[in-house]
Amino acid sequence: MKDLNVLLAGFGGQGILFMGKLIAYAGLIDGREVSWLPSYGPEMRGGTANCSVCLSDEPVCSPLVTEPDILIVMNQPSFDRFIGSVAPGGIAIIDSSLVGGKTAREDISSFYVPATALAGEKGLQGLANIILVGKMLAETRFCSLDTMRAAIEKAVPPRKQNLVAGNMRAVELGMDS
Amino acid sequence: MAVVFEKPHAxxxxxxxxxxxxxHGIIHRxxxxxLDELGLEGSAVGVAPVGCAVMAYNYFSCDMIQSPHGRAPAIATGVKRALPSAAVFTYQGDGDLAAIGTAETVHAAARGExxxxxxxNNAIYGMTGGQMAPTTLPGQVTQTSPYGRDVKTAGYPIRVCELLSTLDGTAFAQRVAVDCVRNVLAAKKAVKKAFQTQLDGRGFSIVEFISSCPTNWGFTPSExxxxxxxxxxxxxxxxVYKDTSAQAQGEAQP
Amino acid sequence: MNMAQRVLMKGNEALAQAAIDAGCRCFFGYPITPQTELAAYMAKQMPKVGGVYLQAESEIAAINMVQGAAAAGVRAMTSSSSPGISLKTEGISYMCGSDLPALIVNVQRGGPGLGGIQPSQADYWQATKAPGHGDLHILVFTPSSVQEMVDLVGKAFDLADKYRMPAMILADGLLGQMMEPVEIGGKEVPVPAAKPWAACGHRNQREHNIVNSLYLTASELEDLVKKRFERYREIEAKEPLCEAYLVDDADIVVAAYGAAARIAKAAVRTARERGIRAGLLRPVTVWPFPKKDFQAAARHASRFLCVEMNMGQMVDDVRLAVECSKPVGFFGTTGGVIPTPAQVLEQIENLSGGAR
Known part of the structure; x- marks a missing residue:
C-alpha cells in the first residue's frame, strides 16, 4: 500500500490530535508502520494545533509532514497556511463551516464539508473532526470500516466507550457527505 | 579494670x-x-556537607556519602526514599544549609522528609577562612564583612529553627549549644529525640547547634x-521550636 | 510473564515504562517542556509498582536525590530538557567523581538560555564534552525512534552499573512527543548486579562504605582519574553503537543521530532512487563515539555530510574520527527548526555534483 502522509490542522480543542490518533491506530491495527507527531506549545484550547500522521509499509523516516498527501483543516489560519503545501495529486478536506473561500489549486482534489454545521444538525456536537475523518476514509479507503471502528474503540478511553457509537455515526455521515 | 570512658563505636x-x-568534635561524639545507644550504626547512612565537616565521612563508622555543597537534604531524601528503613542524617554548616542549600533544606522540611x-551554626565560613555566613550577626567582622555586617547591604541573619518550625512538615526543631556541660547534656537529648522522631516516622527533624569558631573569630577557645x-x-x-511528639503534645495541654 | 505488545506510545511515556521494566524504582524530576509526559507517566505508574516518584523543588535537587538513591545502591533516574540539564551538571559531575550509576534523560529543546521548546540537538557538546566540571565522561545514547527510546533504556542502566558511571539518553522534543508503535514489556524485570560499594547501612557486617568525590592529595586524585580513564578507554573500545544504512558502497556518507537521522535517512533513500550512492551512518552512542565505523566508511566514501539540529557540533567528532582524510560538510537547522528531507537531499545532490 502506498505511503500516506497526513497533516491535520485547526484550533486546540477541535480534536485535531484525536483525529490523528484515529488514523494512527487504524494504521497500527492494519499492521502498518505509523507515526503521530503533534505540534506542542504553550497553547491549550483556542490556540493553533496541528498533527502529522504517517502510514507506511516501511519504518517511517521523517514524522514531520511538510508536503501532505492529505490535508484536513478546521480553521481559516490553517487553510491559509497549509493549502499550498499539499503534494500535487493530493487531497484537501476543508471544514467549510469554519473556512471561507476556496483554493484556486487545480492539481489537488479539494472537498468542502460543512462538518461543524452537520455535526450540530445531527446531534453530533464536537464530532466535526470525526466527520472529516469519515470523508477522508471515503476518498482514500486508507482502511476498512471495521478497522476504523476498532481504531475508535482504541482511541476512546475505556471509561468513555459509550461514545463509540456516536463516533461511528460521525464517520458514516462524513463518508456520505 | 573497669572501663569508665571510651570512644563511641559509631x-x-x-x-x-x-x-x-x-x-565539631563534641557534636560528632x-x-x-x-547511634550507639539507639543501635542505629548498622542501618545509618550519614551525609557529609561541603564545609569544615566535609570529611565527616572519615569520622563516623556508619555508611557515609559526601554531598555537593548545600545538597545534603536532597541526597538524604534520595537515600531515605530508596531505603526507608535506613536511619538517614545530614551534618551541615551554616553556609551549606542556610545559603547555597536553602531550597533543599526548606523543601526537605516542607515535604516532611x-x-x-x-x-x-557558628556564624562564619570556617573552611574557606572566615567569610560572612548567612548567620553572621549584624556588625560582626569577617573577611568579607571587614567593617562589620551591615544589614543595609548584606541583609539580616537567618534564624533557621524559627523559619523551619513554621512548616507543617517539620516534626521536631530544637536549638542547642555545647558550650557547657549542662548544654551538652541537653544537646544530646535533642539529638536522640531527632533520631527517635525519624524512627517514629514523624518527619523532618533539625537540631541546630550554636557553635564557636575560635580560629576565624580570632579568639582563644574559652574567649x-x-x-x-x-x-x-x-x-x-x-x-524547642517544634515538637510534634505525643509526649510534647501532652505537655502542651493545659 | 507478559507477552510483548505492539502499542502506540509517545516517546516520553514509552521511555518511562521501559525504565520501570528495567527495574528503575526511583524517579526524581521537575516539570519542563517537552519532557513533562515522562514525569507525569512516572507519577502515575511508580506507585503501582511500589516505586518512588518525587517532584523535587528544582532540577538541582532532583539530580541530587538521584545521587542519594544511586549511592544507596538502587536504579534511579531523572529526566529534563536542556535548561534543566544545565542545572543538573553539578550533580552529574559529583556522580562521575563518586563512580555512581544513574540515568539522566535529556529531551532536548532549542537554546541557549530559555531558548524555545521545539526539538533541538544543541546540547550535543554539553552531553559529550562537558556534562559537568572536571575530567569525566558519561555514556550518551541517542535514540532515533520510540522503539529505541525503549530499547536503549535497559542498556543504559546496565552499562551504567557495569562501568559505575552516569548514562544519558540524549533525545529531543520530536522523539519525546511523537507516537510510534513499540514493542514493550514482556520481559522479566532484571535483578541489577550487586553493589557492594553502596552506602545502604553496613548492618555491622562490614567496614563502612564511603561514597565520595573529594581527594585533597593531588597525586591521589590523579591516580583515581587515570584509573577512571582506563575504564573510559575500555568503553571506547567495546561499547560504541552505530547503525549503517546503505554505507557499504556509499560515495557520500551522511552522518546524523536521533531525529535528524530519520530525516537524513529519507533523503538518502531518495538520493539512491536518483542514482546517487549515498549512505547514512547513525551513531546510537555519541560517547563513546563510533569512530571505527566512520574510519571504515572513509576508505571508500569521497565525502561526508553531517546533518544536525544545531549549528554544527557532532561534525567535530566526525572530522576527528576520519582524521580529516575526507571533506566533512555540515548542514543544520537550529532553534527548534526541523530540517526537511528535501533540504538534506539538496545538500547531497550538491555534493554529488550532479554525478549520477
Missing amino acids: LTDAPTHYCPGCT LIAEC NICVFFV ALVWLREHMLPYYPLG
Missing part, C-alpha cells in the same frame, strides 16, 4: 582535622553516642565560648 579511629577548641538534619554566650545566644535563643 566514631572511627581517624584523628579529626578540626581546629583546637572547635565544637553526641551523634555517635546516640523523614530524616535528621544536624546543623552547626570564643564567652563571645558565643554574649552575642550568639541572645540572637539565637536556645529551646
Whole structure:
C-alpha cells in the first residue's frame, strides 16, 4: 500500500490530535508502520494545533509532514497556511463551516464539508473532526470500516466507550457527505 | 579494670582535622553516642556537607556519602526514599544549609522528609577562612564583612529553627549549644529525640547547634565560648521550636 | 510473564515504562517542556509498582536525590530538557567523581538560555564534552525512534552499573512527543548486579562504605582519574553503537543521530532512487563515539555530510574520527527548526555534483 502522509490542522480543542490518533491506530491495527507527531506549545484550547500522521509499509523516516498527501483543516489560519503545501495529486478536506473561500489549486482534489454545521444538525456536537475523518476514509479507503471502528474503540478511553457509537455515526455521515 | 570512658563505636579511629577548641568534635561524639545507644550504626547512612565537616565521612563508622555543597537534604531524601528503613542524617554548616542549600533544606522540611538534619551554626565560613555566613550577626567582622555586617547591604541573619518550625512538615526543631556541660547534656537529648522522631516516622527533624569558631573569630577557645554566650545566644535563643511528639503534645495541654 | 505488545506510545511515556521494566524504582524530576509526559507517566505508574516518584523543588535537587538513591545502591533516574540539564551538571559531575550509576534523560529543546521548546540537538557538546566540571565522561545514547527510546533504556542502566558511571539518553522534543508503535514489556524485570560499594547501612557486617568525590592529595586524585580513564578507554573500545544504512558502497556518507537521522535517512533513500550512492551512518552512542565505523566508511566514501539540529557540533567528532582524510560538510537547522528531507537531499545532490 502506498505511503500516506497526513497533516491535520485547526484550533486546540477541535480534536485535531484525536483525529490523528484515529488514523494512527487504524494504521497500527492494519499492521502498518505509523507515526503521530503533534505540534506542542504553550497553547491549550483556542490556540493553533496541528498533527502529522504517517502510514507506511516501511519504518517511517521523517514524522514531520511538510508536503501532505492529505490535508484536513478546521480553521481559516490553517487553510491559509497549509493549502499550498499539499503534494500535487493530493487531497484537501476543508471544514467549510469554519473556512471561507476556496483554493484556486487545480492539481489537488479539494472537498468542502460543512462538518461543524452537520455535526450540530445531527446531534453530533464536537464530532466535526470525526466527520472529516469519515470523508477522508471515503476518498482514500486508507482502511476498512471495521478497522476504523476498532481504531475508535482504541482511541476512546475505556471509561468513555459509550461514545463509540456516536463516533461511528460521525464517520458514516462524513463518508456520505 | 573497669572501663569508665571510651570512644563511641559509631566514631572511627581517624584523628579529626578540626581546629583546637572547635565544637565539631563534641557534636560528632553526641551523634555517635546516640547511634550507639539507639543501635542505629548498622542501618545509618550519614551525609557529609561541603564545609569544615566535609570529611565527616572519615569520622563516623556508619555508611557515609559526601554531598555537593548545600545538597545534603536532597541526597538524604534520595537515600531515605530508596531505603526507608535506613536511619538517614545530614551534618551541615551554616553556609551549606542556610545559603547555597536553602531550597533543599526548606523543601526537605516542607515535604516532611523523614530524616535528621544536624546543623552547626557558628556564624562564619570556617573552611574557606572566615567569610560572612548567612548567620553572621549584624556588625560582626569577617573577611568579607571587614567593617562589620551591615544589614543595609548584606541583609539580616537567618534564624533557621524559627523559619523551619513554621512548616507543617517539620516534626521536631530544637536549638542547642555545647558550650557547657549542662548544654551538652541537653544537646544530646535533642539529638536522640531527632533520631527517635525519624524512627517514629514523624518527619523532618533539625537540631541546630550554636557553635564557636575560635580560629576565624580570632579568639582563644574559652574567649570564643564567652563571645558565643554574649552575642550568639541572645540572637539565637536556645529551646524547642517544634515538637510534634505525643509526649510534647501532652505537655502542651493545659 | 507478559507477552510483548505492539502499542502506540509517545516517546516520553514509552521511555518511562521501559525504565520501570528495567527495574528503575526511583524517579526524581521537575516539570519542563517537552519532557513533562515522562514525569507525569512516572507519577502515575511508580506507585503501582511500589516505586518512588518525587517532584523535587528544582532540577538541582532532583539530580541530587538521584545521587542519594544511586549511592544507596538502587536504579534511579531523572529526566529534563536542556535548561534543566544545565542545572543538573553539578550533580552529574559529583556522580562521575563518586563512580555512581544513574540515568539522566535529556529531551532536548532549542537554546541557549530559555531558548524555545521545539526539538533541538544543541546540547550535543554539553552531553559529550562537558556534562559537568572536571575530567569525566558519561555514556550518551541517542535514540532515533520510540522503539529505541525503549530499547536503549535497559542498556543504559546496565552499562551504567557495569562501568559505575552516569548514562544519558540524549533525545529531543520530536522523539519525546511523537507516537510510534513499540514493542514493550514482556520481559522479566532484571535483578541489577550487586553493589557492594553502596552506602545502604553496613548492618555491622562490614567496614563502612564511603561514597565520595573529594581527594585533597593531588597525586591521589590523579591516580583515581587515570584509573577512571582506563575504564573510559575500555568503553571506547567495546561499547560504541552505530547503525549503517546503505554505507557499504556509499560515495557520500551522511552522518546524523536521533531525529535528524530519520530525516537524513529519507533523503538518502531518495538520493539512491536518483542514482546517487549515498549512505547514512547513525551513531546510537555519541560517547563513546563510533569512530571505527566512520574510519571504515572513509576508505571508500569521497565525502561526508553531517546533518544536525544545531549549528554544527557532532561534525567535530566526525572530522576527528576520519582524521580529516575526507571533506566533512555540515548542514543544520537550529532553534527548534526541523530540517526537511528535501533540504538534506539538496545538500547531497550538491555534493554529488550532479554525478549520477
